[in-house]
Amino acid sequence: MAATSPAPTRAAAALTLAPHRRVHHVHMPSGRPCPCRTSASPRRRTPRCRAKPTVKGVVDDDEDASRESDPERKEEEEAMTATGTLPGWLRLDTVGMDILSIAAPAVLALAADPIAALVDTAFVGHIGSTELAAVGVSISIFNLVSKLFNVPLLNVTTSFVAEQQAVDDSYRGTGENEFRRFPDNKLTEERKFLPAVTTSLALASGIGLMETVALIFGSGTLMDFIGIPVDSPVRIPAEQFLTFRAYGAPPIIVALAAQGAFRGLMDTKTPLYAIGVGNLVNAILDAIFVFPLGLGVRGAALATVTSEYVIACILLWKLNSKVVIFSGKIIGGGMIRYLKSGGLLIGRTIAVLLTMTLSTSLAAREGPVPMAGHQLCLQVWLTISLLNDALALAGQALLATEYTKRNYKQARMVLYRVLQIGGVTGTALAIILFFGFGSFSSLFTDDPAVLGIAKSGVWFVAISQPINAVAFVVDGLYYGVSDFAYAAYSMFFAGAISSAFLLVAAPEFGLGGVWAGLILFMSLRAVAGLWR
Structure with a gap:
């Protein structure tokens, strides 16, 4: 026998059973209540009406009870409702204020590192040009090695801690704790144990x-790798x-x-204060x-190492006052999850660095002149991306918390x-850069040839801002929902296509081809992210 659809079954039940307080109305197609009379025994006879009625507001008690007793069904319905709900346009509601309250200190903390690098550059630059070049080479090597592992660990930690914080909050007040594998006398309402x-x-x-x-032991090899020979005057200070x-x-x-x-x-x-002191x-x-x-x-x-x-x-x-950081209880499953997710993001970082x-x-x-102009544009482009990074981490932390709950x-x-917020911010930055780039670009160099190249790249810097955001x-x-696999694979895809485009376009169109390739790279990242 063919299965009966639940919707017609509930409608038929509403018409054959006696009126119940949970059955609100039976309406005619015109919207008016049915004028016909029902018999004395409504449980056994249907209303005497030729028109086909429609049922509105039918809620069956058994179905309601089953929904309340079946949390998975309730969560699924909530998810479907959320999927079909589109919030209004940008408003500074509670969610918007939460995002800004996280992003504002974060962008200041992110900007502190480049500022510290500028301070080092200013002092070393007064020693001599050779020493300045040596420091530039050394910082490039150090960043290449450290960012390969540091950035993935930072992003994975943010998501996993937010998830466990949400789980811990859900257990508060119940007398239980998902992660309570630590002596209770060392845990308080303010100090938690989060294995992540x-x-x-x-x-x-x-x-x-x-x-x-x-x-330390590979400094010479790394210098050879980037093309600094042993007899170069830069080699000794760079290795030091x-x-x-x-x-x-x-x-x-x-x-x-x-x-x-x-x-x-x-x-x-707290990170902003710590970085400021450092x-x-x-x-x-x-x-x-x-x-x-x-x-x-x-x-x-x-000086830099001491500050670090x-x-x-x-x-x-400060972290030890909020969570237990030295517990000696590292959960094997958690370590494996870290290594797996971190490995995916290391691959993603390699794809970005190669491109x-x-x-x-x-x-x-x-x-040298086109390269100098390109480098000026690129540094402005990368510096402004710090604001987008701050918005991304705000969304990551909030989404991880709400999704886990x-x-x-x-x-x-x-x-x-x-x-x-990202779209509005990117558009505003594009307008500011388009009209103001020429004014402040002279702060970086007074070479008219370099300035001419840089000003021609304003289209690249400005147009790409909404896309970058x-x-x-x-x-x-994607980090917020711990979908690190898709974030990595989509980056491989974007990097491969963009690199192929760069190899073809750059020899043909010069810097225009390079800038077009970078815009394509960011566009593919955005499209791949929105596609899913």
Whole structure:
């Protein structure tokens, strides 16, 4: 026998059973109540009406009870409702304010690192051009090695801590705790045990030590790899700076893991304070080590490393007041999940680095003046992307929390709001850069040829801003639901197509082809993210 559709069955039941307070109305197609009379025994006879009635507001008690007793069905219905609900246009509602309250301190913290690098550059630049070039080479090598592991760990930690924080909140007040594998007398309402924090810090410590060993003993090989020969005047100061800088690898990655934990707890103010104190220490020590003590580039590296240990200590001290960070209880399943997700994001980071490195290499083939103009545009482009990064991490933390709690409507509202704010921000930045780029570009150089190249690239910098905003924000949203696989595979796809385009377009169209390839890269990232 063919199965009966539940909707007609409920409608028939409403017509044959006696009126119930949960059966609201039986309406004619015209919208008027049915004027016919019913018999004395309504349970057995249908209304005497020739018109076909329609049923509105039928709610069966048994169905209602089954819905309440079946949480999976209720969650599915909520998810379907959320999918079909489209929030209004951009408003500074509760969700919007939450996003801004997380993003504003985050963008200041993200901007602090480039500012610290500028301080180092300013001091070293007064030593000599050779030392300045050496520091530039060393920083490039250090960033290449560290970012390969640090950025994935930061993003994974943010998502996993936000998830476990949401689960812990759901157990509060029930007398139970999903993660309570720690003595209760050391846990309070303010201090929790989240395994993701312990696991992240343990991984960070191990990776940091490996980076230190690789940078110290492999500095010569790395110099050869990027084309700095042994007889180059840059070689010795570059190796000196890199060797001293290598000792700062452990505190950097530990501090990033702690920042990820704070982001997961939706606290971006504490990292801002810690980084601010560290940068102040760096500036003071630069002024002491570089010239008065005569340490040169080694003094600049020593000042930076000291400030990094200060930042890490402050973050660990503050984090320990909120969660248990030294528990000795690292859950194997959690470690495997970290390694799997981190491995995917390492692959994603490689795809980004290869594409960006290829674009820089192709621009360098155009000559020193075009390369200088391209580098100016690229630095402005990358600096402004910090704002998009801040919006992405705000969306990541909020979405991870709401999605874990199964607040699907709220999660979808977060998704729309962060995309709306990103779109508006990107458009505003595009307008500002288009009309103001020429004014402040002269702050970076007074070479008219370089300025001419840079001003011709204003289209690249300005037009790409809305696209960049969407691409960065969508990445954060996928991190928020821990879909690291799609984030990685979509980046492989975007990087492969963009790299192929760059290899064809750059030799033919010069810098125009390079900029077009970078816009294509960001566009494919945005489309791949929105597609799903």
